[in-house]
Amino acid sequence: MQPHFVLQGLWHPARADSVPAQYQRWLLEAGSLTALLRKHCQHFSLQLVSERSTSLPHEWQQHWQQEAALCREVILLCDGTPVVYAQSWLPLATLHELQYLAQLGDQPLGDVIFQHPSLQRGPIEVAFWPELALPQLGVQQQLWGRRSVFSLLQQPLLVQEVFLPGVRDL
Numbered sequence: 001m002q003p004h005f006v007l008q009g010l011w012h013p014a015r016a017d018s019v020p021a022q023y024q025r026w027l028l029e030a031g032s033l034t035a036l037l038r039k040h041c042q043h044f045s046l047q048l049v050s051e052r053s054t055s056l057p058h059e060w061q062q063h064w065q066q067e068a069a070l071c072r073e074v075i076l077l078c079d080g081t082p083v084v085y086a087q088s089w090l091p092l093a094t095l096h097e098l099q100y101l102a103q104l105g106d107q108p109l110g111d112v113i114f115q116h117p118s119l120q121r122g123p124i125e126v127a128f129w130p131e132l133a134l135p136q137l138g139v140q141q142q143l144w145g146r147r148s149v150f151s152l153l154q155q156p157l158l159v160q161e162v163f164l165p166g167v168r169d170l
Contacts, residue, residue, distance in 0.1 A: 005073070005135050006057045007087050007145070007160045009127030014146060019126055023144045026163050027126050033084065033161060034076070034110035040170040041078030046106050049073040049085075049135050056089060064156055066091045070102055072109070073135060081166040085134050086159065094155035101157070109159065113150060122149040132162065140164060 012018065019027050029036050038044045050073040061067050069091045076084040088109055095102050104112065113119055129143045145162040 005087075007147075007162065008057075009129060009145060011125040011127045011147060014124040014126045019144065022168060023163060026167060027144060027146050028124065030121060030124070032110040032114040034108040035114070037076060037078055037083065037170070043079050045077045045080075046108050047075040047077060047082075047136075048106055049075060053092075056091065060089060060091075060158060064091055064093075066093055068092045070095055072104070074108070075136065076108070078166070078170060081169070082137060082164050083167040083170065084164060085137060085162040088160075089158040091156060094152075094157050097153055097155045113152060113157075116152050118151075118153050120151040122151070124148050129162075134162065137164070 014028055016024055016028060026033070034044070050071070052071060053068060054071050055061070055067055056064065056069045069089045072088040072090070074086050075082045076086060090101055101109070101112065124146050125148070126144060126146045129145070131139060131141055132143050133139045143162050143164070145160060147158060147160040150157050150159060
């Protein structure tokens with residue numbers, strides 16, 4: 001299995017003094033990003049870009065001692081404007097325990113995991129890209145993103161989110 005687009009960056013711990021003020025509410029939010037976005041727009045929607053089994057990025061293969069995962073890529077839209085590109089990595093062992101996560105379709109992952117009583121979120125890390133080519137969105141400039149490892153029933157999953165230029169208007 002060959003991985004498709006892997007979101008890579010120079011990740012570092014998220015701190016208010018390390019990110020621009022205009023992005024702090026997005027990058028530092030410990031709760032559901034989906035819920036936060038819904039508060040800032042009339043119509044929230046999700047576009048499923050890709051969902052397929054593939055190889056975990058090398059860093060996570062070593063960390064989780066697993067090779068394969070389901071990679072889910074989505075674009076979150078507020079009032080029709082793309083505001084977030086998100087990439088979720090669900091190791092196959094996680095999917096074995098939490099099979100419903102492989103059947104989300106156009107339902108946001110955040111709507112499901114933030115309802116789970118066993119949810120734990122690891123530290124938020126952030127990254128900045130002067131330029132980044134994203135699936136279905138093309139080359140974007142001056143982007144901030146964040147990532148966290150979540151645990152449900154002690155099963156890990158990685159969520160990475162890139163904030164698109166449209167988020168600045170919310």
